[in-house]
Amino acid sequence: MVSQRAIFVDAGFLLAVGGTKVVGTSLRSAFRVDYEKLIEGILRCTEQHSGIDVLRTYWYDASKDALFTDQHKQIGLLPGVKVRLGRISFNGEQKGVDLKLGLDLVGVARNRAASVAYLVSGDDDLAEAVEEAQDLGMKVVLVGVADSGHRLGVMSVAEHLALRVDSIITLPPQLIDSCFTRIVQEAPRPATAPTAPAGHPVPRPVPKPGVPMSKPAVPSRPLHHVPPRSHPAEVSLVYSSGGSGSAIVPEESPMDVAQEVGESVAASWYGSVTQGELVDLLADRPILPVEIDRVLLKDCAQRIGEYKTDLQGVRKALRLAFWQKLDTLI
Structure with a gap:
């Protein structure tokens, strides 16, 4: 050899x-x-x-x-x-x-x-x-x-x-x-093509009719103050491209983790896209694109494990936290 x-x-x-x-x-x-x-x-x-x-x-x-x-x-x-x-x-x-x-x-x-x-x-x-x-x-x-x-x-x-x-x-x-x-900005970049007539401001995106823009129950932290939460020494983060990773985590509330992950992903996404992409996202609210949803699930699974992330309550909390955080930014 x-x-x-x-x-x-x-x-x-x-x-x-x-x-x-x-x-x-x-x-x-x-x-x-x-x-x-x-x-x-x-x-x-x-x-x-x-x-x-x-x-x-x-x-x-x-x-x-x-x-x-x-x-x-x-x-x-x-x-x-x-x-x-x-x-x-x-x-x-x-x-x-x-x-x-x-x-x-x-x-x-x-x-x-x-x-x-x-x-x-x-x-x-x-x-x-x-x-x-x-x-x-x-x-x-x-x-x-x-x-x-x-x-x-x-x-x-x-x-x-x-x-x-x-x-x-x-x-x-x-x-x-x-x-x-890190390339996250304070706000979405201007779209490459104008979304409003010259001399007029870009209209604020609105959700679909009948879908109110929910607000968080408590004030959220500013965009640049959503740091990654440090992992306890016992936590075992396991990567899997197919989503089969697992984690052994001490006492940590899955709902609290879902809230933190949802806010962090929302802040990162908001500061890395264009205004056009933001408009497209809000047009399909409350449905999230698969690429965003997958990041939410993967980042959460790294913290609490796949089996807890599979719980419907946790998944709903993840997506709700994402939308709530986004509402504070737009």
Whole structure:
């Protein structure tokens, strides 16, 4: 087997963890990522650990119909980076990403193209592929984001996966902090096309007839004062692209968490969209687009676990908190 390393990056996992750590939400429109700097940092970290040459970096993400976006093209043009895309389903879930990553991991091991694989992911669905690659003679090292308060030492990694890799290393905290930048503004950006005649103000969006704009029972905090809530040491954040992650959480009210998550996502979303997108959202009120709804559910599940987030009362509280917070901002 050739003595070199291959890097496998689950972008959905990395961006969700990085965004949550720096911005407080996995909503991608709430932050900007310096992908070149991030990938260079991963290369540097893995080189320091192994001291061997790199085969290439595989970057796995999802998009509509598995088509390259401008962002994916920019990443794919970086030296030594190969972008592999799954698709996004109707409900916002990634499809085919784990399968592609697992097949490539086993394929590289079977072809003896690399002796060490560095896996940037936390999804327990990859555990079987890890074991098969190991059976073929490859070492598999998990690369995570440090979390000193967690027993595994990393954020959002399934214990089922952590128990099967050969070792775990962490990316430098300063790398994540420097590569993820909050881009939330005080208010939505002006639409690219005018929504009102020249010289007239853009009309305030109104909800559909018969759907009143509800107000929160208590005053909400200002936009820039909705910080991510720190996680207790016992909390186990587990990422899963298919939504199968779980968390072990001490006594924490699911309804309180739903309120906080709903407000945080609303504030981040409001400050990262255009006026036209805000108008479109309010036109369909109280229905939320699947991409927003999925972020609400995923961010909440990271705090209280999937089984509690599945409760209808919690889901209703999440969506109500989102709308209430939005009403205080528009």
